[in-house]
Amino acid sequence: MQMFYFAVAMFLLLTLIAGMWRIMRGPSTADRILAAQLFSTTSVAIILLLAQASDNSALQDIALVFALLAAVTAIAFVQRAWPAEEADNDNH
Amino acid sequence: MTIIDYLSIILIIIGAFFFLAGTLGLLRFPDIYTRLHALTKADNLGLGITIIGLMLQLESIMAVGKLLLIWLLVLLSGASVAHLIAKGAVQRKIRPWK
Amino acid sequence: MSPQLIYPLIGAGLFSLGLYGLIVHSHLLRKILAINIMGSGVFLILVALAKRSGEMPDPVPHAMVITGIVVAVSATALALAMMLKLHTETGRTDLPDDQQT
Amino acid sequence: MEISLLSTIFDVLLGLSLLGLAWSALATTDLFKAVLLFIAFGLLMALVWVRLNAPDVALAEAAIGAGITGALMLSALARLNSPHTGRAIASHTTDPEKDPSIQWWPFISLVLVFIGLAYSVFTFSPAFMGLQPDVYSQLVNSGVENPVTAVLLNFRGYDTLLEMLVLFVALLGVWSLGENPAVKTPFISPVLDTLSRLLTPVFILVAAYILWVGAHAPGGAFQAGSILGAAGILLLLSGWQLRKDTSSLFFRVLLLAGPLAFVALAAITLLIQGQLLEYPPAQAGLLILILETFATLSIGVTLAALFLGGFPWSKNRALK
Numbered sequence: 001m002q003m004f005y006f007a008v009a010m011f012l013l014l015t016l017i018a019g020m021w022r023i024m025r026g027p028s029t030a031d032r033i034l035a036a037q038l039f040s041t042t043s044v045a046i047i048l049l050l051a052q053a054s055d056n057s058a059l060q061d062i063a064l065v066f067a068l069l070a071a072v073t074a075i076a077f078v079q080r081a082w083p084a085e086e087a088d089n090d091n092h
Numbered sequence: 093m094t095i096i097d098y099l100s101i102i103l104i105i106i107g108a109f110f111f112l113a114g115t116l117g118l119l120r121f122p123d124i125y126t127r128l129h130a131l132t133k134a135d136n137l138g139l140g141i142t143i144i145g146l147m148l149q150l151e152s153i154m155a156v157g158k159l160l161l162i163w164l165l166v167l168l169s170g171a172s173v174a175h176l177i178a179k180g181a182v183q184r185k186i187r188p189w190k
Numbered sequence: 191m192s193p194q195l196i197y198p199l200i201g202a203g204l205f206s207l208g209l210y211g212l213i214v215h216s217h218l219l220r221k222i223l224a225i226n227i228m229g230s231g232v233f234l235i236l237v238a239l240a241k242r243s244g245e246m247p248d249p250v251p252h253a254m255v256i257t258g259i260v261v262a263v264s265a266t267a268l269a270l271a272m273m274l275k276l277h278t279e280t281g282r283t284d285l286p287d288d289q290q291t
Numbered sequence: 292m293e294i295s296l297l298s299t300i301f302d303v304l305l306g307l308s309l310l311g312l313a314w315s316a317l318a319t320t321d322l323f324k325a326v327l328l329f330i331a332f333g334l335l336m337a338l339v340w341v342r343l344n345a346p347d348v349a350l351a352e353a354a355i356g357a358g359i360t361g362a363l364m365l366s367a368l369a370r371l372n373s374p375h376t377g378r379a380i381a382s383h384t385t386d387p388e389k390d391p392s393i394q395w396w397p398f399i400s401l402v403l404v405f406i407g408l409a410y411s412v413f414t415f416s417p418a419f420m421g422l423q424p425d426v427y428s429q430l431v432n433s434g435v436e437n438p439v440t441a442v443l444l445n446f447r448g449y450d451t452l453l454e455m456l457v458l459f460v461a462l463l464g465v466w467s468l469g470e471n472p473a474v475k476t477p478f479i480s481p482v483l484d485t486l487s488r489l490l491t492p493v494f495i496l497v498a499a500y501i502l503w504v505g506a507h508a509p510g511g512a513f514q515a516g517s518i519l520g521a522a523g524i525l526l527l528l529s530g531w532q533l534r535k536d537t538s539s540l541f542f543r544v545l546l547l548a549g550p551l552a553f554v555a556l557a558a559i560t561l562l563i564q565g566q567l568l569e570y571p572p573a574q575a576g577l578l579i580l581i582l583e584t585f586a587t588l589s590i591g592v593t594l595a596a597l598f599l600g601g602f603p604w605s606k607n608r609a610l611k
Contacts, residue, residue: 001093001149003294004101008108008142010301013338015115017308022118022127023327024315028186030124030177032327034131037173038118039334040357041135041166042111045142048159049104050341052146058346058509060158061501062337065353065514067162068490068497069521071169072528073330073361075483078176079528081323081365083372084184165493172486179480194417196299197343200306202408204313210401211317214394219322219368223329226360227313230336235408237345239415247344248421249438253447256351256439257454260513260590263355263363264461267597270367271465274472274600277371 005053009046016042033077040070096148103145110138123189124181132174136167197238204231216284218273222266229262302342309335326368330361346509347439350501354517359594362524366598370472434575436507443511444579448568451512452553455586458593459550471601479530487529494522502587506576512549512583516590523595539604542592549589552582 019042022035044063051059117130143163147156208228212221233255240251277283309332316328333356340349426438426446433441443451498518505511556578557568564571570578596603 001097003297004104006294006297006301008104010297010304011108012111013301013304015111017304019115019118020308020312020331023324023331026324028124029323030181030186031127032324033177034124034127035118036327036330036334036361037170038115038131038135039331041131041139041170042115043334043338044162044166045107045111045139046338047341048143048146048162052149056346057155059341059349060155060162061504061509062341062346062349062353064158064162064165064497065350065501065518066334066337066357067165067169068494068518069354069358070166071173071486071490072358072521072525073365074169074173075176075486075525075528076362076365078173078180079483081369082180082184165490168486168489172482175482176480192299195413196302196306197339198412199409200309202405202412203310205408206401206405207310207313207317209404210397213397213401215317217322219364219371220317220325223325223364224317226329227317227332230313230332233348234336234339235412237340237343237348239412239419240345240421241343242415242417242419243421243423244418245344246423246427246438248423249426249442250422250447252345252348252439253442253450255345255348256443256511256513257450259348259351259355260517261454261457263359263594264458264597266360267363267600268461268464270363271468271600274367274370275468283371 002053005049009049009053012042012046012049016046029077029082033074037070037074040066040073044070100145100148103148104142107138107140107142107145110134110141114138124186125178125188128174128178132170136170139163139166194238194241198235201231201234201238204228204234207231218269218276218283218285222269222273225269226262226266229258233258298342305335305338305342309339322368322371326361326364329364330356333357333360347437347511347514350509350514351517354514354521358521359517359524359598362521362528363598366600370600432572432575434570434572434577434579435505437505437509437511439509440505440511440579440583443513444582445568445570445575448553449557451586452550452557452568455550455553455589458590459546462546462593462596465597465600466602469601471599471603483529487525487531490525491522494518494525498522498587498591502583503580505583506580512586513590515583515587517594519587519591520594520598523591524598527595527598542596545588545592546596547589549582549586552585556582 016039019035019038022038023032026032044066047059047063047066051057051063111134114131114134117134118127121127121130140163143159147159150156150159205228208224208226208231211224212228215221215224236251236255240248273283312328312332312335316325316332319325319328333352336356337349337352340346340352426442429446430436430438430441433445435441435445498515501510501518502512502515503510505515560569561567
């Protein structure tokens, strides 16, 4: 079982690394924030799986703090840092 | 391995699949609205299913409640952030993909 | 390779990267980011070396790093405030060169 | 595959993505992108602390990296671009004078620095106990069961005392730079309003839980204080304001509660025990809990005030 949890955590880490591409590329600032949001949700899952793999229930508290604070960065972006006009340069 | 173990393995694999779907959506979908939808729906569901899979392995009620709280918090903030970003994008007249 | 070796190497890499960024960039926000990355490298080396004592890591470096993280965030806040003050006073976001003044 | 091989691959991947994030955060010309890459870097750091058996550090990094640093930097970036300064928006989100080519002299000397650091890391002896046996042998006298809390609040209590003062001095520095900027908060969406109303009690509850659990499991004053600070930032972002007639005294007392409690206890222990911050083992647990409670409140209020970024009780503002 321990092996299995670890393998899934690794798989999630890989999807997270793939999500880094969206932060790099954008194109809009909001897209980058979305990718950061993906980082925090996936990290919650990775930490919970690692907690189960190492049988250390204290790690669940870290996931709890992550989940609690997931929204703060995105809200700071929406309320403060989002430019009022943004070039619509999505070229899909 | 008991039946419970198999059940949680299946659930966690389904959860990981939803995470993969969410990431693929974030990478492949053409505009911010569709990406928002991929991310907040697929990832929150994936986390939920993973958490149910993990809950089956826990002994104490306290820990089960903690995992449930984690999921609820992620759902709450995910939904609110999705709304705020979509609304902001509409206000900034970012065109939806056609 | 054990985590005791991988992470100190990564930490050394982060420290060098941050120091490079601190030297070559003139924009103050980028300097602040670079200092934070350097700090993370140092924390990483400290905590990774604390793991050498086995299953129960040495708690003293952990305590140092926790205080370090909180001090780093407050120093970052102060540095950002000074950068913004410089920007509202002079309109620039970098420090003047000695030759120019 | 063995579990050790799998975990090694995990560590290498995590470490390389940290380096990649740090590199691109420093290399990009788009400041917004740089800040976001740095936030993602902080999130991954929390995973590293989990891997390194440092859950206390992971908790602090989760609270600060995920919540506070990001909000601080994003709001500083927004003020850098704000139209009040009379500059066009685009001119400061990118850094035009950045030359994309590598500057060779710094680069070569930093490669040498890296080689030196890596060499010294490799030559450390692989097994070294450090202060770990001393801490664990004295843990019974410390009043708590979590060794990190014991080090922070008992064995090295004066470090924490001085650290509280560092926080306070940083806040004084920010205040000395002027009053807090008038942020024109945009329309507060009812969704955000409801979210902040729902989350604030949970924030306070979790902070109290982390503070309490710090006695025997990962947690403690710094982590709980950071969570409180994040709650304050969330409230400020959702447009909450102090009422004009609110006395500033309450907040000033909260800001100073932690350092004052520390200094008072230091003075008392110096008089009674003859040693600075040396608690009698029987009462140590209670004393640490009291200290941590005051420290948590002070750290939370200080972090929120740092986010506000200026002296909040200016006289001319109050007259308006």
